[in-house]
Amino acid sequence: MEFELSEEQRLLKESVDGLLTEVYGFERRKKYMKENAGWRKAIWGRLAEQGLLGLPFAESDGGFGAGAVETMIVMEELGRALVLEPFLPTIVIGGGFLRHGGSVAQRAAYIPSIIDGANTFAFAQLERNSRYDLENVVTSAKKKSNGWIVDGEKxxxxxxxxxxxxxxTARTRGAQRDRSGIGVFLVPADAKGVSKKSYPTQDGLRAADITFTKVEVGGDAAIGDPENALSLIERVVDDARTALCAEAIGIMDESLKTTVEYMKTRNQFGVPIGSFQSLQHRAADMFVALEQARSMSMFATMAADFDDAGERAKAVAAAIVQIDKSGKFIGQQSxxxxxxxGMTMDAKIGHYFKRLTMISNTTGGADYHLSRVCESDALL
Known part of the structure; x- marks a missing residue:
């Protein structure tokens, strides 16, 4: 695949790289992890000042009208630096729901506070035993006068x-695995009846288990059709998976560079280990795996503009299959x-591998998406 960035896209890449080089680094990252939020709000503010939080939003909503390629560029750079700030849940997922399904009033109410960095979002989807099946939803949303009552656990x-x-995501009608009867709702995090249990994840991020107990929201809280929002959910989740593919490329690229540099400086038997032909071949295999993954990430990014939802989903699934395989190989070899x-907490290479592993678990990994590709009668 031939893929060349435009001049504007190259400038975007350079500006993001320059910002992260200035404010991020492995030792600084360890300090940011200890913040109350698990990330530094001042860094989030810098991302907002540079216009990165407004990239994908339409100009009519106060954004810059950028597309999937620009998101790919930013996510790759965020991956290189192992950035902790919530770009994916807020901009890609939260912003994605508002862009693809939000009403004019919802976009006006929420997007400005996203762009200026005032508010962040989180996507409460995963349920007990639901795995990667987006239609497996037990959390309920019941109609009450002009609003909704949300009950369940995420x-x-x-x-x-x-x-x-x-x-x-909550079920407004039907059985647990019905494709219809699912809605998407905007719920204030401090709403009465919302309780959280937070904890760190293996890759340095923070997550929470959230319980909704008779949480009341208004009728304007539903994004799109509250009884047929699964197609919207699938669209946004595939956008998020594509963004995670791009992040993984940045991590793999940096892992390879870090490993090659280590091979040049680590001496064994009086010579750098990089002089051993067998290790040179292994580094070459890592490079091939990276380029295979990169081409599939680009393919998935291009697929974001496909009109056919099925073709778009197949492209994302196929990309994840290759990226998961390449990520495991590059991570293990590194x-x-x-x-x-490499096994110590003081070496950044292990943190790259942890993040790659968590990306695999988040997207569904090769096995799950290989089954999606096979079921769609597509070829890899």
Missing amino acids: FVVINGENADVLIV IQLHGGI
Whole structure:
């Protein structure tokens, strides 16, 4: 696949890289993890000042009208720096629901506070035993006069502890696994009846298990059709998976660079280990795996503009299959080539591998998406 960035896109890449080089680094990241939110609000403000939080939103909503390629560029750079700030849950997912399904009033009420960095979002979707099936929803939303009553539990909600607004999937009618009868609701994080149990995740982020007990929201809280929102959910989740693919590319690229640099400086038998032909071949295999993954990430990004939802979903699934395989290979080889130091908390290479592993678990990994590709009669 031939893919060239435009001049504006190259400038975007350089500006994001320059900002993160200035404010982020491995040692600084460890300090940011200890903040109350698990990330630094001053950094979030810098992202807002640089216009990154407004990239995907339409100019009529106060944004810059950028597309999936620009999101890919930003996510790759965020991956390189292992950024903790909630760009994915707020901009890609929260913003995605508002862009694809929000009313004019909802966009006017929420998007400005996203763009200026005042509010962050979290996506409350995962339920007990639901795995990656988006239609498996037990949390209920029952109609009450002009509003809704939300009851249920959601698990592993990234940024759930500190988000200002929760985007909650809930069943308005039907059985647990029916594709119809699912709605998406905007719930204030401090609403009466919302309780949270927060904890750190293996990759340094923070998540929360959230319980909704007779939480009342207004009739304007529903995004789109409250009885047929599954197609909207699938669209936004595939956008998020595509963004995670791009983040994984940034992590794999940085993992390879870090490993090659280590091979140049680590001496064994009086010479750098990078001089050993067998290890050079292994680094070459890592590079091939990275380029295979990169091409599929680009393909998934291009698919964001496909009119056919089925073709778009197949492209994302196929990309995840390759990226998951490449990520595991590059991560494992990076750790092995670093030797014992790669297993320590003080070496950043292990943190790259942790994040790659969590991305795999979040997207569904190769096995789940290979089954999606096979069921769709598509070819990899």
